[in-house]
Amino acid sequence: MLKVLIVDDEPSNIQGLVRYVDWRGLGYDKPATMESAEEALDAMRASAFDVLISDVSMPGMNGIELVAEAKKLHPHLQVLMISGYNEFEFVQDAIHVGAQAYVLKPLKMDEVSGRLAGFRETLEKMRSLVDQTSELEKKVSESLKLVKERFVNDLIAEIPQTDEMLASWNGLMALPDVARGFQLVVFGLDHFLSSGKDAKDRILLASGFKQTVEVGLSGDGAEPLFLAQLTPDEIAVLLFGQTPEARARTEKRLPFVQGMLLEQYGASATVGCGRAGSRWEDVPLHYKEIKFMMAKARLVADGQIVRHDYADRSEFRDFRLREEFMPTILKLMESGDSAKVGAYMNRILDALLAQEPASFSYVQAFGMSFLSELIRNLKWKDDADGEMNILMWRRMLDCGSTGQIILLLVDYVDRYMTVEKKERQNQQHNLVRRIADFIEERLQENWTVKQLAEAFSLNASYLSVLFKREMGKTISEFVQETRIQRARELLKDPGIKVYEVADRVGIQTSAYFTYLFKKLVGCTPQEYRDYH
Numbered sequence: 018m019l020k021v022l023i024v025d026d027e028p029s030n031i032q033g034l035v036r037y038v039d040w041r042g043l044g045y046d047k048p049a050t051m052e053s054a055e056e057a058l059d060a061m062r063a064s065a066f067d068v069l070i071s072d073v074s075m076p077g078m079n080g081i082e083l084v085a086e087a088k089k090l091h092p093h094l095q096v097l098m099i100s101g102y103n104e105f106e107f108v109q110d111a112i113h114v115g116a117q118a119y120v121l122k123p124l125k126m127d128e129v130s131g132r133l134a135g136f137r138e139t140l141e142k143m144r145s146l147v148d149q150t151s152e153l154e155k156k157v158s159e160s161l162k163l164v165k166e167r168f169v170n171d172l173i174a175e176i177p178q179t180d181e182m183l184a185s186w187n188g189l190m191a192l193p194d195v196a197r198g199f200q201l202v203v204f205g206l207d208h209f210l211s212s213g214k215d216a217k218d219r220i221l222l223a224s225g226f227k228q229t230v231e232v233g234l235s236g237d238g239a240e241p242l243f244l245a246q247l248t249p250d251e252i253a254v255l256l257f258g259q260t261p262e263a264r265a266r267t268e269k270r271l272p273f274v275q276g277m278l279l280e281q282y283g284a285s286a287t288v289g290c291g292r293a294g295s296r297w298e299d300v301p302l303h304y305k306e307i308k309f310m311m312a313k314a315r316l317v318a319d320g321q322i323v324r325h326d327y328a329d330r331s332e333f334r335d336f337r338l339r340e341e342f343m344p345t346i347l348k349l350m351e352s353g354d355s356a357k358v359g360a361y362m363n364r365i366l367d368a369l370l371a372q373e374p375a376s377f378s379y380v381q382a383f384g385m386s387f388l389s390e391l392i393r394n395l396k397w398k399d400d401a402d403g404e405m406n407i408l409m410w411r412r413m414l415d416c417g418s419t420g421q422i423i424l425l426l427v428d429y430v431d432r433y434m435t436v437e438k439k440e441r442q443n444q445q446h447n448l449v450r451r452i453a454d455f456i457e458e459r460l461q462e463n464w465t466v467k468q469l470a471e472a473f474s475l476n477a478s479y480l481s482v483l484f485k486r487e488m489g490k491t492i493s494e495f496v497q498e499t500r501i502q503r504a505r506e507l508l509k510d511p512g513i514k515v516y517e518v519a520d521r522v523g524i525q526t527s528a529y530f531t532y533l534f535k536k537l538v539g540c541t542p543q544e545y546r547d548y549h
Contacts, residue, residue: 019067020135021048024057024083025099028074028114030124032290034070037126044137047075054078069476070097070129083108088115090116092280094144095136099124115280139273145232162244164189169245169253169313172300179270189409192250193257201265201291201303203252204274207319209250213342220421222282223249229281233274234267253304271322284322287311292325305341309333334368338383342368343390346430355434355443362430366423377419384413384422389427448473449487452480453495460500466492501537508546515542 021040025031025397031050040047045339053059054075060066065394067152071080078086084096094325098111098119116140118132172178177185194200203312207225209219214281232243243255255269271288278284282401294300306325310333314323342365369383391407391447404540416422452473455540456464472478484492500522506519519530519542534542 019044019140020045020065021045021068022060022066023048023070024052024054024075024080025070025072026052028052029073030099032074032130033124033126038130038133043130043133045133046071052203054080057083058086058090065091068095068097068133072099074101081114084111085294092392093140095139097129097132098184113233117276122522126166131476135191142232142273143277145204145235145323150289161190165243166245169243169255169300170247171251172255172297173245173247173304175301178297187278192288195297196295198295198314198529199257199262199295199300200256200259200264200293201300201307202234203273203289203311204249204252204254204288204309205289206278207287207315211285219249222284226250226278226286227252227396229277233270233277242393243391255300275320275322279320279439287319289314290320290322290324303336306333337368338365339386343387347390348435350430350433353434353437355438358430358434362427366426370419377422380419380422381413384416384426387426388413388429388541389506391433445483445487449484451486452484456492456496457499459501460496461521463523485498488542499538501534504534504542505538505545508542511546515546518542 018041019283023031023034035048035050048070049060049066051060052305053446055078057069057071058078061069064185069084071083073080075083080098084098085130087094087096094115096111096116096118098116099117099122100111101122117136120128120132164186183192184231204226209222220454223246226249227244230252231242231244234244234256245254246252256263259267271290275286275288278286289311291307294303307323310323310325314321315333318416342361346358346361346365349361369380388406388409412420416425419521435487446515452469455469455472464472466481467477470480473480475483481492484495490494490498503522504518507513507521508515515530516527519525519527522530524530531541534540538545540548
């Protein structure tokens with residue numbers, strides 16, 4: 018049973034509370050009573066209480082001063098303030114020093130009972146944070162939690178969840194039926210890195226953050242809960258198959274989590290609640306939407322609960338196209354991978370036209386912005402006067418439909434990739450030709466692939482692949498063939514001995530020279546000389 022202390026300088030108020038509240042039915046022992054704040058403090062120093070009910074206005078130490086001192090003794094103490102209408106200005110100060118609730122005189126016992134019932138629920142949750150299960154149960158529980166956490170991390174990281182992958186996850190845990198619907202909720206600590214806390218405090222805060230969210234959202238076990246701490250200051254929670262009643266319970270638990278974090282760690286948290294989804298592949302997009310909403314909300318104030326209708330979907334779409342899609346498509350185009358560019362271009366267009374039909378003016382504005390970014394960041398080869406860019410601008414202004422704009426953007430990207438591919442091939446051809454010339458000039462020297470790569474500031478593996486693709490043979494095969502070709506020319510001069518020919522083409526022994534020559538030419542060096 019929970020322990021309550023009532024403090025009021027008017028005995029009639031105390032007796033009314035003691036007599037007309039069903040304390041035992043609410044889970045409380047018969048209250049202790051005091052008529053002054055000073056006596057109450059002495060009692061709290063001698064014994065622990067769960068709930069304090071105090072009048073605001075009392076002679077000597079008033080109720081606000083009492084709460085401030087009581088919170089120092091018992092930080093988790095739940096406080097209900099009693100205030101008259103003419104004392105309402107004290108309420109803000111009372112909440113500031115740690116009071117959780119207040120009621121106005123004349124007292125309504127139903128209201129007081131409702132507050133006490135809420136305190137009991139809060140205290141039970143707080144105790145569940147402290148009470149731990151046995152070590153074996155904890156290990157079993159933690160192993161399942163880790164699997165769920167890894168699963169949520171993979172979803173948000175956009176790791177493809179194929180049927181085979183989902184089957185393997187289902188072998189580790191019972192995956193909920195995503196078709197019944199899910200909601201993603203993200204908790205983010207405000208100013209975690211700029212809070213002035215040292216490393217130890219941040220580690221403790223990150224650990225307590227996760228535990229508080231987990232306990233705060235845990236209910237009767239009916240709703241599957243998948244929780245992942247993405248970073249020390251961010252937690253993502255997937256809630257599945259929630260009924261309207263379950264959603265209402267979740268909504269009530271969010272302020273509790275925020276309050277516990279503030280009370281226990283002095284940390285405020287912003288909470289983002291996503292819209293309903295029904296496919297695993299929806300999760301990363303919902304996460305990005307929530308992050309956008311939270312960032313926008315934090316511009317106004319910390320510690321908010323932000324819901325999916327807070328941000329205009331078109332505003333998020335604009336943000337995503339600008340901050341996510343454009344940098345990625347530019348990077349892919351510069352890399353020269355046409356297949357990846359085409360696939361990602363389709364993804365951009367899907368996002369542009371998703372949800373509600375996009376208006377012509379919106380698509381035209383996006384198209385002009387898209388072209389501007391491409392022109393600004395990409396350099397067309399052999400187009401010093403920007404003729405291609407001027408042409409594309411004119412075609413954009415002539416477009417009369419959304420479809421024409423989409424085709425124009427795809428055409429621009431395809432043209433760039435075609436030009437880029439040719440230019441890249443020319444660059445690679447010239448590079449390999451320079452490397453081949455370098456080898457021919459130094460046939461007497463024995464260069465390894467690694468040494469050649471270093472001489473041309475390349476990766477050795479990349480050089481090997483590039484050379485084979487361009488020349489149709491490996492570097493080793495090219496060196497051997499070049500040496501033998503040079504040897505054939507030298508062997509036509511009878512004044513040069515065979516072993517001297519071997520030395521001049523970089524082959525150290527006559528025996529190996531003879532073996533290699535016969536392998537590639539079909540006869541020995543001497544037979545070749547005799548014939549010619």
